[in-house]
Amino acid sequence: MLTAMPPPPANHPNRDQTPVRERGDACPGALRLHTADDGALARVRLPAGVLTARQAHSLADAAERLGDGALHLTSRGNLQLRGLGAACGGPLAELLHGAGLLPAPGHERVRNIVASPFSGLDGLGGRDVQPLARELDALLCADERAAALSGRFLFALDDGRGDMAGLGADVTLRAAAGEDAHGPGAPADREAAVVVAGGAAVRVPCAEGPRTMLLAAEAFLDAAEASGTRAWRIAELPPGRGLSTAALLDRAAAAGIAAEAAPEPRPGPAVPPPAPGHRPPAAGRAAFGGSPPGAAYVLAPLGRLTAAQWRAAADLAAREGTGELRATPWRGLVLPGLPARFLPALADAGLVTDPASPWHGTGACIGRPGCAKALSDVRADATAAASGATGGGPGSLPVYWSGCERRCGHPHGARIDVVATGDGRYDLTVAVGGAAPRPSPAGRPDPPAAALLGLDPGRLAAALAAVRSGPAHHRPSTTK
């Protein structure tokens, strides 16, 4: 059923200035479409980013038959279809249902699960968390209460390598390795995981991780209801109304889960940031030919793939890989088991396989003409800058282009923010924390931004190259 997205909810501050939301979140889904300037938009949740080659073909068909012919990867490893016609709601739902992508229509917007996309493929990490992600998804879909979660609530499962740490999830499971693996439970199940949710952190046997994550989500729903704020995310709970380790331990005990308190999470990101080397993977990166099976990794410039590119990846996955694809939060595709000799074919299709490509970490919102709020065609400008940029690669600071101050879809953590102030005009700032930068009280711009009085791709590329090596080399104009 096609349902227009309601207008943005009204917020009113209460005494402690915590927003009180009067209605549910307006996040689009596969059944609740958002009306944009380029047509309707649908967001298809792909828990842990996983889909089969057959499902990928169905999505390509949907993009061609009903949308703008492209598939757009999101910063949560989900997929957006844009440019949909006004009457496409029914046919789209039918197509997705037939492909097995709508297993629980009442829960389709709450299946926000990210998981280490190379887990089980490259021998790194403490444990393969993909089966745990599938179990969490099944628990969510079977839980009536979970349907009340907002479309923004995010679960993350990190296999121990730290790659999910910077995504700002509400509930994070981090599989332990080595000495940390000595968790509670029977000797036969000594693998442990830490579940972090707001101010709560408990250690449980890995196998109990999904149930514990669901308990944390239920605790959040109770806390949001009790606070009267209708918060969408854990971080929005008022001071003193957040989740506590003691309360989560009580819930675990009542559910028969052997749990113990884990060290208090640090303020800021839900889990410590990834160590160097645990950053987003490089395109083309793979460990091939053995057990574990390895994988090929490709990026899609600005997360957009044509239906033809998408089908090329799906065909290779079906014919030469394991038949599975995994969309990543870095707007790329992992192709499990695909041998290295097929990387050139993916490059020929227009996908990024070069580990030094400036497309690493370059992202953009939809901008003009897709969004009425956009002040500039950010995708064209980002493309022009990336074409002239040097010094890219997975170790570089991400660069995110936004058509206005809302910065939709920006990555969490340190990044370069390029925000339109007019047609072809931008402010450039460096954010060094876990949230969107705020305008500097002293006012913008910082030195590089001062040079950007108008967009010149060459000058912008040089400015980006000067600051993307890291915040340590640059005085941020805005911090969080």
Ligand code: SF4
């Ligand atoms: S950041 Fe602004 S211009 Fe870009 S999609 Fe969001 S609202 Fe539109």
